[in-house]
Amino acid sequence: MRSDTPDQAGTVAELGEFNLIQRLTGGRAQPPSTLLGPGDDAAIVVASDGRVVASTDVLVEGVHFRLDWSTPEQVGHKAVAVNLADVAAMGATPTAVLVGLACPPETTVELLDGITAGMWKEATRARAGVVGGDVVSSETLVISVTALGDLQGRQPVTRAGALAGDVVAVCGRLGWSAAGLAVLGRGFRSPVTVVSAHRAPEPPYEAGAQASLAGATAMIDVSDGLLADLGHISVASGVAIDVRTDLLEVNQRLVDVGTALGADPRHWVLTGGEDHALAATFPGPSEVPEGWVTIGTVRRGEGVTVDGRPYEAPAGWQHWR
Amino acid sequence: MRSDTPDQAGTVAELGEFNLIQRLTGGRAQPPSTLLGPGDDAAIVVASDGRVVASTDVLVEGVHFRLDWSTPEQVGHKAVAVNLADVAAMGATPTAVLVGLACPPETTVELLDGITAGMWKEATRARAGVVGGDVVSSETLVISVTALGDLQGRQPVTRAGALAGDVVAVCGRLGWSAAGLAVLGRGFRSPVTVVSAHRAPEPPYEAGAQASLAGATAMIDVSDGLLADLGHISVASGVAIDVRTDLLEVNQRLVDVGTALGADPRHWVLTGGEDHALAATFPGPSEVPEGWVTIGTVRRGEGVTVDGRPYEAPAGWQHWR
Structure with missing residues (x-):
């Protein structure tokens, strides 16, 4: 409950910095990992194994x-x-996010509330808290998020541990965002x-810790595309990686969209x-582990x-960025 | 050493994202608190007491x-x-910073290098590492920094613990930035x-842990001005605070600047x-503790x-912002 701020508050410039930060971080239920929430010079978060x-x-x-393509809630969610x-991809359990938000003074409080709601919803899904924030004036809307995680005694899984003979597996969707x-x-x-x-996007946060416990030798989150990100593991580990398309599931929805747009859905999945x-x-x-799909091998x-x-x-493919 | 990037690299758009992040975070000596530095999905930093x-x-x-008022080095230093x-003001020892940098594509690499150098210099003075970063394109130059700290078993010092009968003390400069x-x-x-x-500014980082060990009941870093920030302690602790001007040192340099500009230097010190x-x-x-100056009382x-x-x-005072 954010009872100290009016519901129809107009722009962020009218609301002022303290109320904005309060709006972003205040009055929400924090998870057990938040030892000291927003409102002081800094937050304190559990990091159980030191x-x-x-x-x-x-x-x-x-x-x-x-x-114009995403709602404020979706923007906050995505940020x-x-x-x-990234935290899950180290094998850690998400604990907290801190948010730096720079926005034009004429930004509506409604927009900020939407971003905030999306942040809290997704952080809560990951069982993490929004523990700190800073809201400042800027000509451009910039959202900087720092995520924290707890290894809970597990070994971190870097990009550098893959060995020849390993198998490659993924958990979560591939190609859906590109199709969208x-x-x-x-x-x-x-x-x-x-x-x-x-x-x-809804990353499979718990799969990070799961993979670590299962003995994963290397891990990464697929932000640049499957082949590009496996490339990062390949370089960091000094290995070759081969992806087998007969193991790659291409969901029927992606096939349908590909057909409608005249595009190869497998390209979305791979890149x-x-x-x-x-x-x-x-x-x-x-x-x-369960829920992961084997898609290739390390050599x-x-x-x-x-x-x-x-x-x-595919021939004629247009890169979108 | 950043041997993978040319010395005359032009603009950040020409250099590209991976090289920029490498330039911001790579190839520097990390302190012992950095368990895993930049280059993976996330960094790992000591948090010794959990x-x-x-x-x-x-x-x-x-x-x-x-x-036009500050060099890039000074901007990075200040950020x-x-x-x-803020981390020191909780009684913690700084361990790391993560940097989110949004800048126009035409920003020169020289400017980025300057900001980076200033960040590293001040982080090193605090014995912290620059452990992670993200560099993205934006119309406005925005620098978001997240600082991490380690309490090393000490009790955190919040704003809320001041009690009637306590004394108020400060460590570090007051009014100098305003005079500047x-x-x-x-x-x-x-x-x-x-x-x-x-x-x-050069905050007295080690004084935070020192104050905690000495039994400080509440603490804050003076970012808004002495009276405003003591106001935050006053509200959070539910106490009154009185500052005594006969205990407040006004450095001769501030007196000289005040005389030259026709301003009251004591106003700079207080606000x-x-x-x-x-x-x-x-x-x-x-x-x-030693190095702190008593300036008032809690009632x-x-x-x-x-x-x-x-x-x-003072009469006729013009607020500068």
Whole structure:
């Protein structure tokens, strides 16, 4: 309950800094990992095994999101999701986010409330708190989120531990956000599930800790695209990775959208980013946990291949950025 | 050493995201508190007693700094200092900062390098590492910094613990930044020490842990001005605070600047923010640690007074913001 601020508060300039921060962070139920919530010089968050996992990502209006394509709630959701996914990809359990929000003075409080609501909803889904924030004036709307996580005694899973002989597996959606972006780019608003996947990705946060406990040797969140992000593991680990398309599920919805738009849905699955699935390597098939899908293998060498060959985009493919 | 990027790299758009992040965070010596530095999905930082202290502040060009008044190094320095001061004000020892940098594509790499150098220099002075970062495109230059700190088993010192009978003490400069801003506002560039205090404040980071160990009951960093920030302690603790001007040192340099500009230097000391001194309350005079100066007392009641009376700005005083 934010009873100290009026419901029809107009613009952020009228509301003032203290009320804005209160609006962003105040009066919400914090999870048990929040030892001291917003309102002091700094927050205090559980880091139970003496280590904290931390990552920062910045989203800019017009670059990372469009307010004519996404609701404020979806923007807030996405800003939190992309950051918490990074924490999960280390094998950590999300605990908290801190939000730096720069926005034009004429920004409506309604917009800020929407962003805030989306942040809280997704943070709550991850069992994390919004523990701190700063709201300042800027010509451009910029949302900077720092996510914190707790390894709870688990070994962190970096990008550097993959070994020849490992298998590659993923948990979460691939290609959905890219398909949704393609739909939006053509001026359509449906199918809703695909468009929503772009606007408000739902990373499988718990799969990060699950993979760590199962013995994952390397892990990454798929933000740039499956092949690009497996490329990061390949480089960091000094291994080659081969993805097998016969193991890659292409959901019927993506097939339908691809047909409608004249695009190859498999390309979305292989190269589309922003779904924030988790991709990881495991010592063998028996270590791949439930909910994960094996999609390839790790070999000696370097680079990422698809069915043993370098991947080439479909003829006539237009990169969207 | 950042040997993978050319020295004359032009603009950030030409350099590209991966090289920019590498430039911001890569190849520097990390302190022992950095368990995993930049380059993976997230960093891992020591939080030795199972708790992490975290705070985020955002600085915007034209609002919080001006690149015609400050060098890029000073801007980076300030962005880190204001955040680490928040961590110190909880009684924590700074461990790390994460940086979200949004800047126009035409920003020069030289400017980014300057900001980065200033960040690293001040972080190193605080014995903290720059452990993560994100660099994105934006029409406005926005710097979001999240600072982390380690309580090392100490009790956190919030704003809420001051008790009637406590004494109030400060460590660090007061009024210097305001005097520097007044000098710059009149078009002058000297005295250098005063102007530098505005451009690149040097908070007394170690005094935070020192105060906690000495039994401080409440603490805050002076970012809004001494009276305003003591007001935050007053409200959070439910006490009255009286500042005694006969105990307040007004440095001769501030007296000289005040004389030159026709301003009251004591007003800068009482109300000038951005020096990021620490203000704390202690159970009695014998608990005030070395390097701290006692400036007042805590009483039953509410509000902040100066020599027993509500503070009034000198006649004709022009607020600078």
